[in-house]
Amino acid sequence: MNLSLINENTEVKADLKITGSKSESNRLLILKALYPEISIENLSNSDDTVVLKAALEKGDGLIDIHHAGTAMRFLTAYFAAKEGCEVELTGSKRMQERPVRLLVDALQRMGADIQYKNQVGFPPLIIKGKRLHADSVKLKANISSQYISALMLIGSSLPNGLEIILEGQVTSTPYILMTLEILQQAGIKGNFRDERIYIEPVETVDPVTVAVESDWSSASYFYSIAAISESAEITLSNYRKDSRQGDSCLAKIYEHFGVRTEFGKNTIILRKEGRKRSFRIYENLRNSPDIAQTIAVTCLALGMECKLDGLHTLKIKETDRLQALKNEMEKFGAMVEITDDCLKLLSTGSLNRDVLVKTYNDHRMAMAFAPLAFKTSFSIEDAGVVSKSYPDFWKDLKKLGFNAREII
Ligand SMILES: O=C(O)C1=C[C@@H](OP(=O)(O)O)[C@@H](O)[C@H](O)C1
């Protein structure tokens, strides 16, 4: 499905309830599989959560998790430690290019039986679940925090718990802290000090209900909309000021673009307050890589320059996001430079019209470019990709007055 987009209504007022965080949901689903006493509220309706839930229910044989990175990494650890199960864990063509070697190596050192079906280091994986006995494991921490979270999630089910010693510069740290906080909320003790994580062994937990906060990465597109609009009052629920999602740093970052966040009881209200504060912004996004595309496109729409760095993980996500951003922003007339971990938007003249934005099977490409509809008319290819994290995205955008029309 390709969508043509335009929004001539530059004043937005809306009230939306965004689906639960897929990161929180996917952690809780793994924990619930280990400890059925856990109940979950506000579970995400994203494809990535739906496939993870189905995989846990299936439990053996061929399991295809499509594009879901957290599902691939969390399930690798989960099935490796599940005695007696036999699974071939695979995913989309892109998933078969996203590395898992560091995690598989660590699990193998812990006694796991995992083999690569095709290329060493990449899915599909053939996993024969075993009781793992290791107490301690070392892991390089600069490629993906998902490997670390995967081990943390199974740590408490091992006889002596698990110590994880992190090597190198830790990336996406808030996701590790999110895992720890969710474990603690479920009644599992653990700590993370310096480069060492420790998760205590736990056989059963007391019945507990954990509420998933709505997804902050999904909220980023409304921050961008507020920034680009003439006036905005967008109420989003359910959000908390003391969020465990690192992308809640949006509230601070979007002050540069004149967007103020008001925290209510379980809502945030985004208001456009006058003009952007500068013509150039610099952000290191090592701790919040998923909002890089949103911020880059906000700058493009507002004719601002930006330097975004700490982006070394973007090349191994749903697509090479640095290259994809450069390709698509340049179609609008921007000058963009990229390196292995940095994107610089150098200048934008007047925005070209009638561009076709490619999405590269990446939900965030579609959603990040959508707010540009305030400034120019263009189309988005394969717009259905948004369902990976936010299936109702286009429906919600229409509530804000966006004209999104399906084209052939
Ligand atoms: O643990 C998680 O839920 C996630 C961790 C991050 O990945 P990396 O640690 O690979 O950067 C993030 O980009 C991804 O969308 C979700």
Ligand SMILES: C=C(OP(=O)(O)O)C(=O)O
């Ligand atoms: C990178 C992402 O997801 P995953 O790694 O779980 O596929 C994302 O949602 O932006």
